[in-house]
Amino acid sequence: MSAAQGVRTYPDLVQDLADRGLLGGRWRQVFDAVPRSLFIPSDVWQQLPDRCEPVVGTDHWLALVNSDEPVVTQLDDGAEDGPGIATSSNSQPSMVARMLGLLQAEDGHRVLEIGTGTGYVAALLSERLGDERVHSVELDPVVARQAAEFLAGAGYRPHLRVGDGEQPWPGTGPVDRLIATCALRYVPHALVRQVRAGGIVVAPLARDFWSGALVQLHVQDDGTALGPFCGGASYMPMRAHRAGPHRVDGAGGRARAAGVDPARLLTLGFALYAGARLPGVRLVHQDTADGARVWATREDGAAATAETGGDVLQYGPGLLWEDIEQSWLEYDALGRPGHEQFGLTVTGRGSVSGSVIRMG
Ligand SMILES: C[S@@+](CC[C@H](N)C(=O)[O-])C[C@H]1O[C@@H](n2cnc3c(N)ncnc32)[C@H](O)[C@@H]1O
Numbered sequence: 001m002s003a004a005q006g007v008r009t010y011p012d013l014v015q016d017l018a019d020r021g022l023l024g025g026r027w028r029q030v031f032d033a034v035p036r037s038l039f040i041p042s043d044v045w046q047q048l049p050d051r052c053e054p055v056v057g058t059d060h061w062l063a064l065v066n067s068d069e070p071v072v073t074q075l076d077d078g079a080e081d082g083p084g085i086a087t088s089s090n091s092q093p094s095m096v097a098r099m100l101g102l103l104q105a106e107d108g109h110r111v112l113e114i115g116t117g118t119g120y121v122a123a124l125l126s127e128r129l130g131d132e133r134v135h136s137v138e139l140d141p142v143v144a145r146q147a148a149e150f151l152a153g154a155g156y157r158p159h160l161r162v163g164d165g166e167q168p169w170p171g172t173g174p175v176d177r178l179i180a181t182c183a184l185r186y187v188p189h190a191l192v193r194q195v196r197a198g199g200i201v202v203a204p205l206a207r208d209f210w211s212g213a214l215v216q217l218h219v220q221d222d223g224t225a226l227g228p229f230c231g232g233a234s235y236m237p238m239r240a241h242r243a244g245p246h247r248v249d250g251a252g253g254r255a256r257a258a259g260v261d262p263a264r265l266l267t268l269g270f271a272l273y274a275g276a277r278l279p280g281v282r283l284v285h286q287d288t289a290d291g292a293r294v295w296a297t298r299e300d301g302a303a304a305t306a307e308t309g310g311d312v313l314q315y316g317p318g319l320l321w322e323d324i325e326q327s328w329l330e331y332d333a334l335g336r337p338g339h340e341q342f343g344l345t346v347t348g349r350g351s352v353s354g355s356v357i358r359m360g
Pocket of ligand 1: 119120138140182240
């Protein structure tokens with residue numbers, strides 16, 4: 001905080017990231033050199049737990065830009081009168097710093113970013129590695145045009161492309177590092193093929209079973225990629241990876257007592273375990289005064305809802321809550337491994353959305 005005005009500035013934000021140990025190596029200098037405000041348009045929204053709220057007035061704008069919060073820059077893919085869902089943003093700075101640290105980019109490396117967004121990450125990478133070594137692809141042409149303007153205005157000229165980042169970038173050849181700044185439901189092997197053997201892929205995964213997690217994958221000589229989950233992450237999904245709604249059979253709920261407090265299910269370790277054991281089961285949650293309320297759904301119309309201190313209600317075919325409790329018991333019997341004990345393997349044999357594996 002700058003003492004003179006009592007207003008938080010960009011240097012304050014960078015100092016905060018450094019104090020939290022998130023800016024190793026040359027990243028401190030790089031963040032200092034690239035002010036976030038140069039990449040934020042005037043019309044933005046703040047992400048609240050249940051909606052996006054327009055940011056009104058310069059003071060609010062500056063406070064948000066210099067905070068460790070994402071800044072939403074597009075709603076509903078740019079459509080007027082949509083439901084107000086964030087579809088592009090300048091990501092949370094501490095998340096950006098964590099991901100760039102996991103990327104382990106070194107002098108001379110060529111990097112591909114998927115999801116140019118506002119251009120801020122592309123600018124940080126350009127400052128670190130040089131414009132020539134940075135490629136960034138954005139699906140939305142309006143977002144891409146604005147990013148190109150922001151980057152040029154800040155003095156950076158990385159390679160930019162408008163298109164689907166899941167598809168190979170014609171003529172670039174394999175890069176040393178790939179960073180996805182939109183969340184993937186699974187890691188397509190087509191992404192891994194864009195990275196040389198020995199290279200690294202860093203991406204946020206948005207798993208059905210409530211969790212968002214960062215993964216760091218190391219590309220092997222045989223073209224597979226594997227590596228650990230590195231903590232939680234909440235990112236907007238890659239467009240083709242958005243989850244469609246589950247049709248739930250809401251008639252005739254069957255009540256029973258919960259065998260496990262739903263709040264206990266909300267660790268990243270269990271989310272990764274259950275995501276692998278119960279593919280296709282979606283779970284969302286909300287904090288309550290006493291614990292948590294969760295809703296689980298499955299493609300076949302099965303659903304369950306449970307709240308700390310209350311009964312469970314199950315709908316549709318099967319007994320979804322029993323399945324979840326069974327997974328919890330198995331997980332408990334394994335000693336409740338933390339997220340750092342899980343990893344992901346991506347092979348060329350089709351998509352591997354369920355390939356969460358136990359490490360060690
Ligand atoms: C969180 S924003 C990226 C933030 C950005 N790195 C920055 O520095 O501001 C995610 C972006 O991914 C883009 N996106 C979604 N699906 C994509 C795809 N298939 N290929 C490329 N970009 C995509 C969205 O349009 C959105 O702009």
